[in-house]
Amino acid sequence: MADTNGTAFDIVVLGAGSGGYATALRAAQLGKNVALVEADKVGGTCLHQGCIPTKALLHAAELADNAREGAHYGVHTTLERVDMAGVNQYKDSVIGGLYKGLQGLVKSRGITVVEGYGRLVGPNAVEVNGQTLTGEHVVLATGSYARSLPGLEIGGRVITSDQALQLDWVPQSAIILGGGVIGSEFASVWKSFGADVTIIEALPHLVPNEDEALSKAFERAFRKRGIKFNLGVRFSGVTQDDNGVHVSLEDGKTFDADLLLVAVGRGPRTSGLGYEEQGLTLDRGFVITDENLRTGVGNVWAVGDIVPGLQLAHRGFAQGIYVAEQICGLNPAPIVESGIPRVTYSEPEVASVGVTEAKAKELYGDDGVETLEYNLAGNGKSKILGTSGFVKLVRQKDGPVVGVHMIGARVGELIGEGQLIVNWEAYPEDVASLVHAHPTQNEALGEAHLALAGKPLHAHN
Template sequence: MADTNGTAFDIVVLGAGSGGYAAALRAAQLGKNVALIEADKVGGTCLHNGCIPTKALLHAAELADNAREGAHFGVHSTLDRIDMGGVNQYKDTVIGGLYKGLQGLIKSRKITVVEGHGKLVGQNAVQVGDTTYTGDHVILATGSYARSLPGLEIGGRVITSDQALTLDFVPKSAIILGGGVIGSEFASVWKSFGADVTIIEALPHLVPNEDVALSKAFERAFRKRGIAFNLGVRFQGVTQNDNGVHVTLEDGKSFDADLLLVAVGRGPRTSGVGYEEQGITLDRGFVITDEKLHTGVGNIWAVGDIVPGLQLAHRGFAQGIFVAEQIAGLNPQPIVESGIPRVTYSHPEVASVGLTEAAAKEVHGEDAVETLEYNLAGNGKSKILDTQGFIKLVRQKDGPVVGVHMIGDRVGELIGEGQLIVNWEAYPEDVASLIHAHPTQNEALGEAHLALAGKPLHAHN
């Protein structure tokens, strides 16, 4: 418990992003005295430079598309211009409201917030400036940063998502290096805002971590929107001047644009914070832990983007809660990575949970997996929304559903039921017996399971 100087705690959390503040909130709820150390703002990347601001931009982009395409629905409107000052004001208002609410919540739980750069200086000690904070347990949650490629310097017209989120103009043209979640979301935003967009991806598909059927459908949708992409080719170099950037690829192709957005993933923020000096094992900068997120050193734990695996805010939340409950002696169930839902919030959206078809065949055997695709063309609400896509289910033959994969506008809102199906190891017959409201897109999940259970309603045998 706290000493007279207020520097000794039950738990010291280094980093106040999704994983760190979730750990602090849950630990305080369980009666622990917690110090939460943060060099910037509580809320971390997700709240200030990631999930929340990008989704605000994507909502503004959806409104731009609606204004431009309203005549299709009998609503005639014109899109005069994109006012990035107004868009950014809306984005910042959303962030500000959530930030204020988080600060109030942390204060109400009586968590001690320490502002400054923290460094692990012992197995139970974190130093901030001239002050050392000790804890019976230490939770490492220092998050991640926008990576670049070796030799590719960020600056000027070569930017990362950090700078892209604060642009006060819409680029006339943009090249995006990386076709994963971040690159695809910015491509979607800028195209809706009127920019010419080209994506360069070294792997064979866009959103390459998804089931290949979704990746191919996503590529068709982007192609239809006029978003260009080059797949399976590596970036070679870039030059820039006052007018823009000139990008060359290893296959000899070259492109010119106003900006180059580098969206090649995020790296763990573990340099210069004392981890290795205290015996913490790092692999390519990531903190190695056991399945209970313990580092193997003293009472030191790690959560969030610094732990190998999916770099998602909701994964960080879950890990933070999990570690706090372990420390409090509640013995929670370890987190299964494949059971974590994943969403790309572009137009169209991609949402998935569980194993892809290829991964399921690796785990269960080539002949032990069954799949089904349900086209959203048969779903009334999707028809009303004028969205195209499908739901793909992956199951063990005569066994539970092990993967739910979806593409189409707003399907991210369906992934909640999908993750229940996968995590509770439901059989198609179990889901088929549930009644889904009509007309909803959620109903498509029910119909897909009806079909997989051998009794399709609005789908052919």
């Protein structure tokens, strides 16, 4: 660590994950002198143990499926084997390239990177390895960790996503505890790699935070792929031996497999960092802030996974930029949580932005909401790709579109337009007047809005 003892910075950022490094980059761009404190590697969970490595595995999984299914398209291919050493080499090369680029970017902005475990020791001070960094502002961005359940010990054949990303073998069978984004993505990968997969989810649906129509379609798609799942019953316990894991549920059912992946969400990394001692308000470990992400203690701010809400890298990016611009005297637009896009990168993908139909009815009443589903069977590019699914629109009656929900291969790439529609409060008629390229899957969004505007082209009224 460089000798920074006694050095005063404009901003000290604690944590160099998505929220932290975005804060640092934007603040430095605006002329601030920034210290970025990180115990591990710049890039945080998303780059090293989350978004990027899991999506690399998912791409390899897609190639495995393509190799199996080539004959359907007249291309006769066979899948010889999945070489996890090669898959991991590819994954690590992607991470390494992005990491090198990020390091260069941080260096080019003149940001001081301080390696070590930081702790908040005052409203303008962070202690790192016995040295104290002071800043006119302090931004907390310490991220999250893979959570377990009370009494459920991680170790051996009971793993979290952290260990799953380092596996050098493909399990013959796996049980996944949790049917949210992380659990569903690993289920998709392992099934494509040839494993027998069972998901256990205590709530009534997989991807339970999504619109119910998407959840049900997702379950049908997973069932068709041969991914098994048990819904609505809580986990009871697990034992393990040389043969594998033995999982029991509260209703008495038992399941056996090579591995148990615990994917029950992520917890805020705030313990032992001095937050409560300095007067910050914590709730279940999360840092409570106002709508501007101020903690209410001096000039201490918080961003990313430690703030209650969606735990998404792009939310952290946006919050980091938002805080940096406020500190620098700009007047950025507040971040609307419902306007943040959400994607599950499995096969099929699920993508959404805005509110679900159920939430819209809470807000506007049962008679104050209109919905429409456009089947991807009517979309030429989706037919070419061999995918099924739909686009579902939720609209305030006679008002703007307040929710866009999609399921199908590659629909995550369509959510960019979806977020513009929702965040700019577009009416179906506004989007219906736009020309969408043919043949693209993006065209399905245009067709859905044409239908909701009362003038369907390739869909029935």
